[in-house]
Amino acid sequence: MLAKRIMKAFMKQLKFNEKGLIPAIIQDYKTEKVLTLCYMTREALQKTLEEGKVHIFRRSRKKLMIKGETSGHIQIVKEVFVDCEANSLLFRVEQKVAACHAGYFTCYYRRINKNGALDISEEKIFNPKEVY
Amino acid sequence: MLAKRIMKAFMKQLKFNEKGLIPAIIQDYKTEKVLTLCYMTREALQKTLEEGKVHIFRRSRKKLMIKGETSGHIQIVKEVFVDCEANSLLFRVEQKVAACHAGYFTCYYRRINKNGALDISEEKIFNPKEVY
Numbered sequence: 671m672l673a674k675r676i677m678k679a680f681m682k683q684l685k686f687n688e689k690g691l692i693p694a695i696i697q698d699y700k701t702e703k704v705l706t707l708c709y710m711t712r713e714a715l716q717k718t719l720e721e722g723k724v725h726i727f728r729r730s731r732k733k734l735m736i737k738g739e740t741s742g743h744i745q746i747v748k749e750v751f752v753d754c755e756a757n758s759l760l761f762r763v764e765q766k767v768a769a770c771h772a773g774y775f776t777c778y779y780r781r782i783n784k785n786g787a788l789d790i791s792e793e794k795i796f797n798p799k800e801v802y
Numbered sequence: 803m804l805a806k807r808i809m810k811a812f813m814k815q816l817k818f819n820e821k822g823l824i825p826a827i828i829q830d831y832k833t834e835k836v837l838t839l840c841y842m843t844r845e846a847l848q849k850t851l852e853e854g855k856v857h858i859f860r861r862s863r864k865k866l867m868i869k870g871e872t873s874g875h876i877q878i879v880k881e882v883f884v885d886c887e888a889n890s891l892l893f894r895v896e897q898k899v900a901a902c903h904a905g906y907f908t909c910y911y912r913r914i915n916k917n918g919a920l921d922i923s924e925e926k927i928f929n930p931k932e933v934y
Contacts, residue, residue, distance in 0.1 A: 758909075
């Protein structure tokens with residue numbers, strides 16, 4: 671997607687936090703739904719921009735990986751935006767199948783109702799037990 | 803919006819980070835545009851749920867405030883979603899005027915182009931010098 675030289679100049683403008691991470695909001699470009707919030711190291715961002723597929727730093731595993739590595743539910747990058755303070759990113763992507771490991775299209779599939787309980791607001795798209 | 807007792811039960815399910823913050827993605831419910839990413843303390847979230855207007859913890863000032871305190875560009879909460887890991891939130895809101903202090907509707911008004919430079923992708927809505 672972007673040549674290394676160009677990417678480095680872009681990355682110099684960004685503010686990574688004290689852990690070397692930048693938060694990235696991922697939005698589906700067709701439905702406009704917010705899919706997930708992930709964190710990228712410089713390396714993950716570089717891979718994402720080079721290959722045009724979202725790569726993340728999985729904080730629980732401390733590991734760089736392509737989003738959807740196990741499931742095949744990858745995210746193809748369509749547009750990349752930087753916020754006013756250059757400390758967060760917005761990726762508009764084409765989502766393959768679903769973004770959430772719980773089987774839903776988005777990770778925000780639970781909505782708080784008036785009683786303070788969480789309602790499931792989306793249909794389940796796949797069975798995690800069959801995928802992972 | 804929510805009674806205190808109900809809210810506390812809801813908040814118990816959430817995972818705040820080591821600094822006592824939870825990231826909150828703010829999305830405009832009419833245009834579906836992602837407006838900004840902010841951080842809430844328990845207190846900021848409580849105020850947001852009680853009053854139905856987004857309150858944030860401004861990290862640079864270390865202060866709880868209503869979003870749009872100076873400008874009047876507040877955000878009316880329409881829906882609140884929790885992610886699969888309960889460590890981030892999505893607020894769908896009605897945005898008054900504009901979300902960004904730089905004068906744009908969203909904070910993500912800059913898009914990376916093929917040369918790695920940033921293009922302004924939105925019209926300026928107000929002049930920050932006249933508002934702040």
